[in-house]
Amino acid sequence: MKVLVLAIDRDDDFGIKAGVKGPVIGKGKCIDAALKLSLADPEDSDANVVYAAVKLYDELKKSGEFEDVEVALITGHPDVGVKSDIELGRQLDIVLKKFPADGVIPVTDGAEDEQVFPILSSRLPIVSSKRVVVKQNETIETTYYVIYRYIKEILSDPEASRVFLGIPGLIFLLYGVGKLISVSYPQSMSIISNIVVGIILLFIGGYAFTKGFRIQVFRALTNEFIQVIFGVSGLLIIIAGMINAYVNIDAYARQLLGYVPQPGPIKFIFYIHAINTTIIIGIAVVLVGRIVQAYLRKDTHIWYNIAGLLILPTFWIIIDVTTRYALGVINFHSFGTILEILGAFVDVIFSVIISTFIRRYLISWGSGGSGGVEGSSEEIRVSESRA
Known part of the structure; x- marks a missing residue:
């Protein structure tokens, strides 16, 4: 060797x-x-x-x-x-x-x-x-x-330089502007400091949130405008429902339980029960937006969102039954509870069947129905070769 x-x-x-x-x-x-x-x-x-x-x-x-x-x-x-x-x-x-x-x-x-x-x-x-x-x-x-x-990579990579140089640079810039303003208006230093800190936290939090969930804001606004609108609408519905349930939780509790529970596990479970419908509606709005966007793009994966939309009633029933059972309002032997559970099973079966048919149809729809044409052309070529 x-x-x-x-x-x-x-x-x-x-x-x-x-x-x-x-x-x-x-x-x-x-x-x-x-x-x-x-x-x-x-x-x-x-x-x-x-x-x-x-x-x-x-x-x-x-x-x-x-x-x-x-x-x-x-x-x-x-x-x-x-x-x-x-x-x-x-x-x-x-x-x-x-x-x-x-x-x-x-x-x-x-x-x-x-x-x-x-x-x-x-x-x-x-x-x-x-x-x-x-x-x-x-x-x-x-x-x-x-x-x-790594220093060389940070300086040459635009994505890394934004994180390691851009964010600290923004912090120093804002604090520098605040300090210069406070020279002329020393009495406003507390207000300026709070504004600067708020802007910094808002920027860093927004950047971390969009990066963590792989959200590309500008690209989403231009390419997925409908989905963004429905997504924001669904989020606002959920937030509004959570605020409304928090403000009126005592009235809801008197209506359902006949008394107002003390802060603790019972009140937390009741709060989950109170926001159940709003959360499901908000998620449904988000899914509708995804379905519309996928339909306009002719994306065959639209059936995932359709299946999710169809199975949402099951999740509503599960949360409703479990929370009311935990609050002692119902029991599993009652006729109404059995009907709700049966309804959840029926919804699951219905969702699976409908989603399967929709998936088959959408695959053909996404390919423009070319599968059948290709198959027939292949048969013609085979028959010609045999002849």
Whole structure:
């Protein structure tokens, strides 16, 4: 087995500082290149990588474990990334033409150079690897690389820069404006501070909410206007119903229970019972909006929302029966309760049957009814071939 001991300089320190052009093949040439870099910059660890590669080359030669061994150095490009990796791949191909190895042992000085391992493995197997750590601790160098990489990503990625730079920048901007205004109007500092804090919390909360639920506000307003309108309407219905139930809960309690329960589990269960209808109506409005939007887009997944709309009465019955049973208003032996439970079962069966038929119809509708045409054309082609 022929093995190549390969020293890697991804950012081309050899070329920039010592004028050494890669690839460098052979023990003597590699030592000369390392000496040039050591004289140009004694603190550069890339020279020690080459020394370590030569040492490993000598050890493998003496052991006789492999049929043949060679040592080489490849250099990349100062613009670390695509350019450097392309250059490393080009130089590696040159080395392999002169020394057709069956395996490679890469020698690096840190995590950054190890990013080229996929390039090596795409051309020949990696037998082993060696990392050279000089003076500084390995963990420190790796940590430095990770921090550097993430800072670079934050600065270059628009999405990350909005979060890590945009939001803190907005906070400092608002506080700066507030401080400047308070210089001329010191008596209004409390009001200004509350306004600034409110705007900051509103912005951060809105951003976190939209990101957490994968809501793209501007895209939704332009592409899903109907769904947004119905969604906001359903949300307002739910909020209005919750407020109304909270304000009139005592009157509802006297009407249903004959007394007003003390704050606790009973009153909480009664509140759930009071907002049951409003929540179901609000969800129904949201689903209607999704159905209309999907219909206009001719989306075959519309049947999911139709199935959800059809099964909503079941959820209303479940909440109504369980809350009233918990309040002691009904029992499961009464005729009315049995009818409600049977109604829930009937609604589930009805929803499944209707949804199945709707799904079959919508798949054909979404494809424009092309399935039958394709099938008939295939039959015609078969019959012609037989003829």
